Amino acid sequence: MIAFESVEFVYPSGVKALDGVSLRIGDGEVVALMGENGAGKTTLLKHLNGLLKPTSGRVLVDGVDTRKATVAQLARTVGLVFQNAEDMFFSSSVWEEAAFALRNFGYSERVVERRVDWALKFMELEKYSDASPFMLSGGEKKRLALAVILAWSPKVIALDEPTTGQDQLQKEKLLQMIKLLREQGRTIIISTHDVEFAAQLKPRVILMRRGRIVADGEADEIFLDEELLRSCNLLPPQIVSLTKRLGFLGIKPSLKHPREVADEIIDRLEGLSCKT
């Protein structure tokens, strides 16, 4: 359970990045943190494991005030995957890279071995175990960045812009993995402005603008509210625009899978052709 209580955060430069943020995220929730660049998404994520401490207000992670714990302590609960995977790689092999955090946390070599093997397998990277992390492709690097965090199996996983620079296939893979993690009961918090990607997870959506939360609700609600999305410089998912225009067929605007919508259209059209 994560709780933000009227959190304000001001950077040393004087920029106020969080301005009275209050929110609760329960165990096992999937949350998409959305908003344009500079809205405060990354700043909020960095509060989850204590990299940043609130200027005023407080952040509680499983009841622990982040100001009273070290980053290393909080990181065991909250795994934060950074936007740029290259900002963390330094080891000579993919396997060593994934083992780094486990050794920092003081796990025994046997546990390290088991966990690293599991995490690399989960992220479909086991065949690169001995390769240099720098030799991986963009998508593989992203997956390794996630594997590195998964290795110690944190309860909460926070991803900062996981889809930037990823092709469709990689995004699809990432989506499947996030769905699997959700089924394991983990809390997942994703900061993104990729509406299409977020819509497929049907998450709880938190919209941010200039350091404030402007909307907080289920994907079915928020993604249908075009005006609200536009006020945060976001566009609704394509499927919403499509279903909105199909109102004359009696189809309601929704976030359904394109296949379902296609079936619905066929149904309605068949109904129409029978009548004539």
Place this chain on the structure above:
Amino acid sequence: MATLLQGLQFQPGASVIHRLDPRVKLLISTTLLITSLLYLEVAVTSLVIAVELILSAISGTAKRWAKTVYGALPLVILIFLMNYLVRSFSEGSYCDPSIIYVSFATAYRLIAFLASFSIFFLTTTPEELGMTLTKLRIPYTYSFAFISAIRFTPILAEELQTIMDAQRSRGLELDRGNPIKRVRRYIPVLVPLIVNALRRSYELAEAMEVKCFGASEKRTFLRELRMKPRDYAGLAAALLSLALAIYARFFLELNLP
């Protein structure tokens, strides 16, 4: 370290100092630097620091200038301690006031020394810096390298912060354990930093080649440097102070450490 480097970062402004010809500013900073090196007198060093403070206050960069001084403090304290210990050890006496005075003066002088050029860097755009170096007949390839180094410093500092954040999120504790272990702990921070810097330099080289860098022998500038009456006044003041400082030091023998 990052705060020390902030004193090298250009801060936009429209003050008299900002509009001064960069060559004159370079001379002013050099004068302050040489003066601070010539004397080991606390009074003279104080005077140099006071002039630096006044100049940075006029240009509205006093805050940044103070940050340089603040960032230099660990180094200053280190210099003081090393001087004090080495001198005391060789003299065999540990509370000789003259040793304390000399150690203090040496460390204090370092502040004036390190902060002298931040007045130049804080008020000069990288472009002006390039023009200055070219006017001093330094080949543009070299001055470009120098300018890029300065330009990339803040980016590097920012990246260092991100990398440290990323590694701390993986349970790395940078300030734990004995000094030797601590140095080893910096490997996960330094490797990504260097790799990223190398990659960026390749990208920069490619981008420059695309823009035909070095295609013509002599580079021309959109804006040319021209001395105005104000600049001549600054030049005269700087030269006079420099002459005075050298004269007083060597001919009046004011300073006898």
